[in-house]
Amino acid sequence: MQVSLLQCQSSRDVQANLAFIESQLERLPRVAGEPQLVVLPECCLLFGGHESEQLAWSGEDEPLKQALAALAAHFGVYLVAGTVPARSGDGRVYSRCYVFDDAGTVLGHYEKIHLFDVDVADGTKTYRESDTFCPGDNLVVVDTPFGKLGLAICYDVRFPDMFRALRLAGAEIIALPAAFTRVTGEAHWEILLKARAIESQCFVLGAAQWGAHNTGSRETWGQSMIIDPWGRTVAELAQGTGWVQARLDRDELARVRTAMPVASHDRFKAPELLPAKAGK
Numbered sequence: 001m002q003v004s005l006l007q008c009q010s011s012r013d014v015q016a017n018l019a020f021i022e023s024q025l026e027r028l029p030r031v032a033g034e035p036q037l038v039v040l041p042e043c044c045l046l047f048g049g050h051e052s053e054q055l056a057w058s059g060e061d062e063p064l065k066q067a068l069a070a071l072a073a074h075f076g077v078y079l080v081a082g083t084v085p086a087r088s089g090d091g092r093v094y095s096r097c098y099v100f101d102d103a104g105t106v107l108g109h110y111e112k113i114h115l116f117d118v119d120v121a122d123g124t125k126t127y128r129e130s131d132t133f134c135p136g137d138n139l140v141v142v143d144t145p146f147g148k149l150g151l152a153i154c155y156d157v158r159f160p161d162m163f164r165a166l167r168l169a170g171a172e173i174i175a176l177p178a179a180f181t182r183v184t185g186e187a188h189w190e191i192l193l194k195a196r197a198i199e200s201q202c203f204v205l206g207a208a209q210w211g212a213h214n215t216g217s218r219e220t221w222g223q224s225m226i227i228d229p230w231g232r233t234v235a236e237l238a239q240g241t242g243w244v245q246a247r248l249d250r251d252e253l254a255r256v257r258t259a260m261p262v263a264s265h266d267r268f269k270a271p272e273l274l275p276a277k278a279g280k
C-alpha cells in the first residue's frame with residue numbers, strides 16, 4: 001500500500017488550486033492494482049480567505065467537498081482532503097478534513113480542534129485563526145484498508161495528549177494536513193512530527209503547504225514528511241510543490257509496538273500519578 005502526500009502552494013484562487021491538484025493526480029506515479037492513500041495539506045483549495053470568503057465556499061451544496069469527492073472517484077484513490085471550510089450549526093465555519101474512499105464516498109471527517117491564535121515573529125505578527133474558524137470537539141479515527149487512520153490538523157501537532165488519545169482510540173496512521181508558518185516550521189516542524197510518531201508509535205503523514213501565498217502575504221515552511229513509528233523519515237520534500245511517496249510497512253508498526261510496549265507500560269493511564277496526588 002502506497003501513500004502520497006501532495007505539497008501545495010495554495011492561494012485564494014479556488015479554481016487554480018483545484019486545477020493544480022488535478023494535474024498532479026494525473027501524473028501521480030502508481031503501482032497498478034495497489035491501493036493508494038493521498039493526503040492533501042490544510043487549506044488545499046482555499047488558503048487565506050477572510051471569513052466571508054470561507055463562509056461563501058461553505059454553503060449547503062458544499063462545492064469544495066463535491067470537487068474533492070469527484071477527484072477521489074475519478075482517480076480511484078483514497079483521499080484525505082486537507083481542509084475545506086464547512087458550515088457549523090450556528091453559521092460559523094469549521095476547518096474540516098474529509099476522508100473519501102476510492103469511489104468518492106465519505107468515510108469520515110474531522111474538524112480542527114486547536115486553533116492557531118499565536119504571535120509569530122515573521123512580519124505577520126499575529127495569527128488569529130479563531131477570527132475565521134470555530135473549533136471542533138471530536139477526536140476521529142477512520143477505518144481504511146490501510147489501517148486505522150487518525151486525523152489531526154497543523155497546530156494540533158503541538159498537543160501530545162491528542163496524539164496519545166488517537167493512539168488509545170486505535171490509530172495506526174495519523175494524517176496531518178498542515179500549513180506551518182516558515183518561522184515556526186523551521187524551528188519545530190520536523191521535531192514535532194517525529195516526537196508524535198515516536199510517542200504514539202504511528203506512521204505520521206505531514207502534508208504541507210509551501211512557499212509564498214497570495215502575493216507574499218503569508219509564507220509557509222513546506223517539508224512534507226512521511227515518518228514511520230520508529231521516528232525515521234521515510235520520505236520528504238523540503239521545498240517546492242509535488243509528491244512525497246512511500247510504501248508503508250505495517251510489519252514495522254507491529255515490530256515497534258511489540259518490542260517497546262509503551263502503551264501498556266504507561267502508568268499515567270492509572271490515577272495514582274495524576275497531579276492531584278502530587279507532593280504527597
Ligand SMILES: O=C(O)CNC(=O)[C@H](CS)NC(=O)CCC(=O)C(=O)O
Nearest residue numbers: 048116127129154155179180181184
Ligand atoms: O488561516 C488560514 O487561512 C489557514 N490556516 C492556517 O494556516 C493555520 C491557522 S493560521 N495554520 C496553522 O495552524 C499553523 C500552525 C503553526 O505554524 C505552528 O504550530 O507553528
